[in-house]
Amino acid sequence: MFSETAAHEYLSRFQALARELQINLVPGTLSQLHPTATNGLPLVNVAYWIDRTGTILGSYVKKNLWHPERVRYAKGPAPHAVFETEFGRTAFLICWDVMFAEPFRILSSLDVDLIVVPSYWLGNDGDGQPHNPDSEREFLRHALPTRAFEAGAAVIYVNVGGDPEAGYIGMSQVALPLVGVKDNIVLGPTDPPCVVDLGPNWKQVLADAERVYKIRADRAGDEWHY
Template sequence: MAPVVKVAIIQLYPKPMQLESNFQKAANFIRSAAAQGAQLAVLPEYHLTNWLPKDPQFGELCDQWEIYVKKYQDLARECSISIVPGTIVERYFEEGEGKLLNAAYFIDPQGDIVGKYVKKNLWGPEREHLTSSGRDVHEVFDTPVGRVGLLTCWDLAFPEAFRELVYQGAKIIIIPSFWTLSDCSEAGLARNPMAEAIFLDSTLTARTFENTCAVIFTNAGGPPGRGYAGLSQVTVPFIGPLTRLGSCSEGMSVIDLDMAILEEAEETYKVRADLAKHDWHYDYRFPRNRTEEKL
């Protein structure tokens, strides 16, 4: 019989540049999740700092990344719970120049890091500040809750990322995010102010069906009128969201994720079986000399 995994999704408003305050709030949610029997707690992207990369203080706070990774390791050990602490931006210096990496970790209940992922597909405004993981292969990690893949925010828009993970056997894909309603263009917002909410709800559900996987998506929430999208959710095939938080509020939901539904979905759609065939017809790379007109 497939196991049932108890998952806590935690939707936070990251107060700008307040690392310790934001950590303590997250830690309180995680302790509450553990008390409710959760095996895994997942936080949003940029949950310690918010996203203000042009503020001179931002880089200085990112220098403290190791301190907070260790704090989450200690918290996982204290609560006997696996934690994906959203993302933590890390600053390194090479030849005197600072480099920022947006990193997600999977920490097990013993406090050990069993997986790390550096964001690959950077949203437009991030490209001026962050370094992508580029052409590094997406990895899948063996964790206490099964085979897990990590993605971050805008990675959701790229089905290729999911395919790489599912091909390696990922059953759960975890996506910390800082996705706002105002990420849409002026033209899109004029068509529909809630366009990004439709993007999130429809794409998250589609990804679960087309990959026979579960998706754990945690997004930032915040005060009304500031563009926060929220909509953190655990999504599975056949059903869609098992739980879904509101657009603005902070909060937590603890949900039972029955892994049997993934086996039933694969039996129905046979996506993984097709991917495993020796003559699978989408085994290709785009030609490097393609032109913009062709795209």
């Protein structure tokens, strides 16, 4: 996460990098000046998808704010949405959004294939409770595959890494319905950066999950009443 208000300068650099390396790039999130701040909250937290040509294909302003963020950040006003990439129908969520099933269900109703979740989630975020010092890791271990099953989509969760003594827990992972955490890959706080391949048949996994569970069909039916 870049806590810089000169976000457009960084964004243009990342666009140039994606173009140079011919890669799709999600550069974490950028803190930007709120374009129409009227409530004293000067910033918004934004994720961008940059394609191989350096073109921005989609963006998302974080909607669910962790309570310490609310003194500086404004909530994203736009509805959750999908955008097209070479991987299919793609969407962003950011960090604390993972706590809530609703955004995943909304994206599922939009036939999303891939949900990318940049995150800055520390192990000491739950300080002050005496029940389980490992509570944040425990949540992330279970929530991401659950959200993938609920949404019928691939979920790529990318968390910040760093010194465990400073609270960094990693837990970056790729989750798929039916599969769970892909190949049991759960990156730790000191793991080197790596690229995780979804595999050639990940879209078939999504199709098989819907065939088996029919979650999207059920939600679209007249009998769905929640």
